[in-house]
Amino acid sequence: MTDTSIARRGGGHASAPSGRPRRSHRPQKASGLNPKLIPYVLLIPGVLVMAALLLYPMIQAGIMSFQKVGIPQIRDVNPRPADWVGWENYTKIFENDIFWSALRNTLVFAFVTVSLTLIVGTGVGVLLQQLSKRMSTVLIVGIMFAWAVPPVAQGVIWRWLFDAEAGIVNWALNLLPDFLSTALFGRADWTGVPWLNEAYTVYIALIMTVVWASFPFIAVSVLAGLKSIPNELYEAARVDGSSPWRTFRTITFPLLKPVFAVLTILSIIWDFKVFSQLYVLLNGPTNREAFNLSMFSYAEAFRPPPKMGSGAAIAVILTIILLIVTAFYVRQMIKSEEVQ
Amino acid sequence: MTTLTSPQVRRPRDTARTRKKLRKIALNGTAVVVFVIAMFPVYWMVSTGFKTNDQIFTTEFIPFPTSFTFEHFDRVLDQGVAGNSIWLYLRNSAIVALGTVAVGAVFSLLAATAVSRFRFKGRTSFLITLLIVQMVPAEALLIPLFLSVKRLGLYDQLLGLIVVNVGLTLPFGIWMLRTFVAAVPKSLEEAAWIDGASRFTTFWKVLFPLVAPGLVATSIFSFITAWNELIFALVLMSDPSGYTMPVALQYFFGQRGTDWGAIMASSTLMTIPVVVFFLLVQRRMVSGLVAGAVKG
CATH class of the missing domain: 1.10.3720.10 (MetI-like)
Structure with a gap:
């Protein structure tokens, strides 16, 4: 049941009207190749690349997570075969406090960032639709800049904005009236406050960085979805005296549900794996309390002494979490489309 | 403009028009805020690259690099x-x-x-x-x-x-x-x-x-x-x-x-x-x- 629906979805396209003949009766040509084999031949390079560079390493990572792989196993000269250690890598990880703080950081960060990104992005998407054509073009180009900045440069920029001495954030907080600042945050003088030393404040910076960089994609996607909704529906709602919020809730949101489902999945996948921005904000894998699972896996495997088996085990855990989350949403998505 | 000259007759449409105008101002104002938030960090990166160290390492807010310099670009390229x-x-x-x-x-x-x-x-x-x-x-x-x-x-x-x-x-x-x-x-x-x-x-x-x-x-x-x-x-x-x-x-x-x-x-x-x-x-x-x- 599920399989057939995915096959149908995979074959369809917005611009292709349904019922397009799938199997065209082409005149038989005298080319040496059996037409039935053509798609397989076309797929060979892609399948080989994916098998060698994605599927095989995935399986290997799974195997390595049950092995002890350190310097004796990875050295160039006379490497020793890896020892099978069973579940030892996993039990050690579960006993490690850093794993639990990394898991918490990953989950909380993803939850907060995905929510904020979707809210801000949807708001800006709706705004873009309401603006005049010229204003909306200007705004799209503006937010495109935030979206285009490479993740490493994003980290660099926000590390600078949150700089303790010369950062704009502390400068702006100093502008607050002293009584307000004291009432809200318990301090009036912000000069020299180090944001990037504590795990908690690092994540505030990271959330701002990632939301800033990823809301434009949501906004532009929501705008594309809004444009696809026929205007008559809104006119009918207006005639019936529907309030803007009610219109959004009863027309816009249900029709954009598939778009939101996809945007949510993509955001979750991206935000679970955030690495570059955190790497820059933390100045490499230094502050262990501020690790997320990606950083923890990287640090275990590539900081001396390398514990590749343990790093692989963390990566496997991260992969499983991602697959569970995504499977859940993919099912939701298929369901919602079958209902319609 | 013509409606403003005869307010007595056109009052209902007048308020509707004012409301429309206010809405437009609010929308454009929000757009400007979003634009600035999106662009500022990028602008800050570029402008910091053109500032002298005196203007970079300061607790003041210096919106424009008044001491415009290519020294950093020269340095990283050389x-x-x-x-x-x-x-x-x-x-x-x-x-x-x-x-x-x-x-x-x-x-x-x-x-x-x-x-x-x-x-x-x-x-x-x-x-x-x-x-x-x-x-x-x-x-x-x-x-x-x-x-x-x-x-x-x-x-x-x-x-x-x-x-x-x-x-x-x-x-x-x-x-x-x-x-x-x-x-x-x-x-x-x-x-x-x-x-x-x-x-x-x-x-x-x-x-x-x-x-x-x-x-x-x-x-x-x-x-x-x-x-x-x-x-x-x-x-x-x-x-x-x-x-x-x-x-x-x-x-x-x-x-x-x-x-x-x-x-x-x-x-x-x-x-x-x-x-x-x-x-x-x-x-x-x-x-x-x-x-x-x-x-x-």
Whole structure:
């Protein structure tokens, strides 16, 4: 049941009207190749690349997570075969406090960032639709800049904005009236406050960085979805005296549900794996309390002494979490489309 | 204006018009705020790159670099970082990204044609595999690929990075390009087919020109992904002369304080090509992303 629906979805396209003949009766040509084999031949390079560079390493990572792989196993000269250690890598990880703080950081960060990104992005998407054509073009180009900045440069920029001495954030907080600042945050003088030393404040910076960089994609996607909704529906709602919020809730949101489902999945996948921005904000894998699972896996495997088996085990855990989350949403998505 | 001259008669419409005007002001005001929030960090990066150190390291807010200088750009281009000019790292990044695109474009076009022009056994499984492998975190591939690359003698070579990036970008490339191929009406190919064109001629003369814009958009997406890639470049490159930009940038954060002018100049240089590409294919990339995702 599920399989057939995915096959149908995979074959369809917005611009292709349904019922397009799938199997065209082409005149038989005298080319040496059996037409039935053509798609397989076309797929060979892609399948080989994916098998060698994605599927095989995935399986290997799974195997390595049950092995002890350190310097004796990875050295160039006379490497020793890896020892099978069973579940030892996993039990050690579960006993490690850093794993639990990394898991918490990953989950909380993803939850907060995905929510904020979707809210801000949807708001800006709706705004873009309401603006005049010229204003909306200007705004799209503006937010495109935030979206285009490479993740490493994003980290660099926000590390600078949150700089303790010369950062704009502390400068702006100093502008607050002293009584307000004291009432809200318990301090009036912000000069020299180090944001990037504590795990908690690092994540505030990271959330701002990632939301800033990823809301434009949501906004532009929501705008594309809004444009696809026929205007008559809104006119009918207006005639019936529907309030803007009610219109959004009863027309816009249900029709954009598939778009939101996809945007949510993509955001979750991206935000679970955030690495570059955190790497820059933390100045490499230094502050262990501020690790997320990606950083923890990287640090275990590539900081001396390398514990590749343990790093692989963390990566496997991260992969499983991602697959569970995504499977859940993919099912939701298929369901919602079958209902319609 | 005319309504204002006769307020007595037109009062209801007048308030409606005022309300409309207020709404417009509110909308445009919000737009300006969003624009500033989105642009300011980028502007701050560029402007810091043009400030003198006196204006950089201050607790004051200096909105414009009144002491406009090219010293940081000159410094990163002449002396560079980790012993090499920033040109070398830009060049390495460009080689990796262009190599990835060159290989990836061919492979993804072939595979995209296969899945959107033919029905065959295993097609569904292939599409599902495409979806699943995109979710796998790089960290899960990092360790085995690091060992494989070492074993194959590609460690510390740009070729190794190209190979890895082709693998990382290909599933999404096929996924995105698939919708562009499917958007070309099949009847065009069939017409050429009936006129006696060979399969290859049909592909090359009919399908390819129509898919080319989509191929460009997909290639740019792969280019940006490879250009921005950090974690594999960190692990697969140990010799500074092989660093790509994302890795080289890390070396500005030294022990004795950070040279913010230099790092902002370098970040600006790294960001320029991506922004240019983004603005070029912005619309098509969004449609590719969303259509590919929604119609998945």
